[in-house]
Amino acid sequence: MTTIQWFPGHMAKALRQVKENLKLVDIVLELVDARLPESSRNPQLKELLANKPSILVLTKMDLADPKQTTGWLKYYEEMGQPAVAVNSTQGSLKVIEKKIKEVLADKLAAKEAKGIMNQRIRVMCIGIPNVGKSTLLNHLVKKNVAQVGNKPGVTKSQQWLKAGSSLQLLDTPGILWPKFEDPLVGKKLALTGAIKDTLYNKDDVALYALEHFNDTNPQALMERYKLTQANLDDTTVELLLELTRKMGFKDDYDRASERLIFEIRRGKLGRYTLDFVPVSAAEVKND
Template sequence: MSKDKSFTSSVINWFPGHMTKAKRAMEEKLKVVDMVIELRDARVPHASANPLLSALIGNKPRLVILSKADKADPVATKQWVQKLSSENVRVLAFHLQQDALMKPIVSACKELMKDKIERQIRRGIKPRAIRVMVAGIPNVGKSTLINRLANKKIAQTGDRPGVTKALQWVKVGKELELLDTPGVLWPKFEDAQVGFVLGITGAINDNVLPMEELAVYALRYLKQHYPHLLQERYGIGEELDDPYQMLIVIAKQRGFLLKNEEMDEKRTVETLMREIRDEKIGMISWESSDGNSESV
C-alpha cells in the first residue's frame, strides 16, 4: 500500500447491465404511480441519493426513508431529516428490522397525497390504494422494507448490492400498493468522495473496490470526526495521524503479522471494513448535513 495513493472518480464505478434495463422500466412505471418512497442510507444521505432517480421522479410527492439509522450517528441523522424535508418531501429514519413501520409510513403517504385524495372525494370518487414506487440505490433495504410492510417474505433480501433484478407489485393492506424496483446506481460519480463513502457502507460490490484505499479514507475520516472511537476500539491515540501506521497498530493488536513481522495487509483491511460495517467501532455518519462528503 502506498501512503500517498489517492482516489479518482473513475476508480469506483459500477453499472451492471440489469441496471440500465431497470432504469428504462422505472421510467415507464413512474407514469402509473402516485408517489415514490426513496430509501437512502442514513450514514450517507447525500451520497445515497441517486441523481438519475431524482431526475426521473420530477415533482411527484416523495417520502425519503433513511434506512440503517441504527448504524448512523443519531445526531447527524436528526440534522439530515430536517435538511431534506420540504413541502413535497417527507423524511423518516428507521431501523428497518426492528422499528414499527406501518403506521408512520402509511400516515406520511396519506399526508403527501392529501390534496389528491380530497379532490377524489369531492368528485364522489372512492379513493383507491396509493400506488407507490419503492426505489433507491443497491443495498439500502428496499426489499426489507417491503417484506416488513407486507408482513411476509415477498421481496428477496440480502446484505449485498444487486439482489433485486426485476420490478414487482406488492399489496400492503388496503391503503398501499408498492412497486419494488432494483437498486440503481448511476454510470459515473462526478464527486469522487461519493464513491468512497458508498464503498465503505457496502453499496458497491467489494470485488470492484480498491479496499486498501477505502481503509485509508475511512481511517482519515474517523481520525478527523470520531477520534474517540478509534481510541476506544483500537487504542489509536491523538499522536497518530498516518492511516498506514494506524493499520499497523490494528494488525499488531489483532495478531495479523506475517513471519517477517510485516503487516498482513489484506486481513487487516478486511477486518477494519467488516468492523465498520458491523458497527463494532460505533454508530458513524460518513457525511454531515452542512457539508455533505467532506475532504479528509
C-alpha cells in the same frame, strides 16, 4: 481509487424500467442509506421524479448517528423534499404511511370530494442495491402478502402487494446504481457495503475510514483497537500499520483493512454518518 464505471447498458435499462413503472404509481419511496443520504442517491433519479410526488426514506437509521439523521431530515424538509428515517428490520413503519398521506393530502381530498372513498395509493420503492428495498417491502407487506391483481394498462408481470389499510406496492422495486465521479463517494459506498468488494482497494477504504473516525469518534477507535492518542496523531498510513500490528496481522495491512471495514459495517465502532449535513443551502450550491 479508480472511478467505477457501471456497465452503461445496464444503467440505461434500469432507468428505462423505472421510468415505465413510474407511470403506474401515485408516489415513489426513494430509499437512501441514512449513513450517506446523498452519496447513496442516484442523481439521474431527480430528473425522472420531477413531476412525481416522492418521499426520501432514510433506511438503516439504527446504524447512523442520530444527531446527523435529525439534521438530514430537517435539511430535506427545508429543501421541500419530504423525508422520513426508518429501521426496516423492526418497529412500525406507520411513519411511512403517515407521510405518504400527508404528501398526497390534496390529491386524496379531491378524490374524496368526488365520492371516491377508501382509495388505494399505489407506491413503488426505488434505490441502489443493498439499501434495504426488499426488507422494507416485506416489512410493509407483513403477512398481508396478497396479489391485488393487474391494473388496466399494467404489464402482465407486474404485481401489486397490499400494505396496511391503504397502500398498494409494486412488487418489483426499481434498482438504480450509484453514479459517482467523486472517489470519496466511492469510498463511502464501499465502506458501508453498497458496492461489491472487488470494485475497490481495501486499504484506500480503510485509510478513509480511519480518517473519518479519527475526526468524528477517536474514542471508539482507541478503545476498540487499544490505540493511543500518539497513534491517532501520526499519519493515517502509520495509523493503519499500527492497527495492523495491534490486530496481530504483522505487516498484512490488507487483512487489517478488511477486518476494519467489516467491523465498521457491523457497527463495532458505534453509529456513524459519513455524509455531513450541509450547513446551509448556499453551501450546497457552492459544492
